[in-house]
Amino acid sequence: MSTDIRSTVPSSVIEDDQTYLMHTYGRLPVEFVSGRGAILVDSAGNEYVDCLGGIGAASLGHANHSVVAALKAQVDKVWQVGNYFYVENRNELARDVSELLSALCDEDGHMMGSTGTTWRTFFCNSGAEANEGAIKVARRWGEVKLGGASGIVTARQSFHGRTLATLAATGQDRFHAESRVTRGELLLRQPPEPLLARSCGPLGRA
Numbered sequence: 001m002s003t004d005i006r007s008t009v010p011s012s013v014i015e016d017d018q019t020y021l022m023h024t025y026g027r028l029p030v031e032f033v034s035g036r037g038a039i040l041v042d043s044a045g046n047e048y049v050d051c052l053g054g055i056g057a058a059s060l061g062h063a064n065h066s067v068v069a070a071l072k073a074q075v076d077k078v079w080q081v082g083n084y085f086y087v088e089n090r091n092e093l094a095r096d097v098s099e100l101l102s103a104l105c106d107e108d109g110h111m112m113g114s115t116g117t118t119w120r121t122f123f124c125n126s127g128a129e130a131n132e133g134a135i136k137v138a139r140r141w142g143e144v145k146l147g148g149a150s151g152i153v154t155a156r157q158s159f160h161g162r163t164l165a166t167l168a169a170t171g172q173d174r175f176h177a178e179s180r181v182t183r184g185e186l187l188l189r190q191p192p193e194p195l196l197a198r199s200c201g202p203l204g205r206a
């Protein structure tokens with residue numbers, strides 16, 4: 001196992017990255033070519049323990065046998081049909097999610113044990129999209145249940161994704177500057193509570 005990651009990337013890989021990809025991310029100088037479970041292997045054959053898990057997207061590990069088998073079986077059958085149609089297995093997955101949550105959470109989402117609640121899932125493709133969906137649901141809840149509350153509280157130094165709305169929710173000014181976004185401006189619907197503005201910086205505060 002190596003701790004020196006500085007010399008593992010062929011210079012042609014860095015050059016092609018600079019040439020053909022937009023310069024939106026800084027990268028550590030390691031090129032991964034394979035993985036198994038929590039182990040990643042770079043193009044020089046060095047092994048690493050993956051403590052990041054694709055920022056949560058690979059939380060079941062790399063080349064997980066069950067995941068690989070399920071994906072192969074699915075792409076052999078149907079690729080993508082859009083949300084305009086029913087498709088085999090979507091409901092089953094949502095039911096599994098519901099039963100998992102129902103076994104763990106009460107109806108307010110507290111991890112207190114089952115209340116038999118049926119949960120509905122919103123499937124999406126990215127963390128930013130999930131956060132945008134969560135913000136919309138929270139605002140709808142505020143409108144219906146809390147007399148129109150619409151402020152969203154986020155923490156200082158937080159990060160919530162790279163869409164315009166989730167950038168506005170992000171608590172780091174450098175992201176706002178890069179994308180010409182003002183914190184909270186996109187989600188502003190009413191002036192925030194002064195207390196929240198001072199302590200937590202809700203969306204809605206420039």
Ligand SMILES: Cc1ncc(COP(=O)(O)O)c(C=O)c1O
Nearest residue numbers: 055126127128129159160161162
């Ligand atoms: C805490 C957090 N929320 C949201 C996101 C956005 O996820 P995605 O890149 O899948 O849109 C990230 C991505 O790094 C994240 O770290």
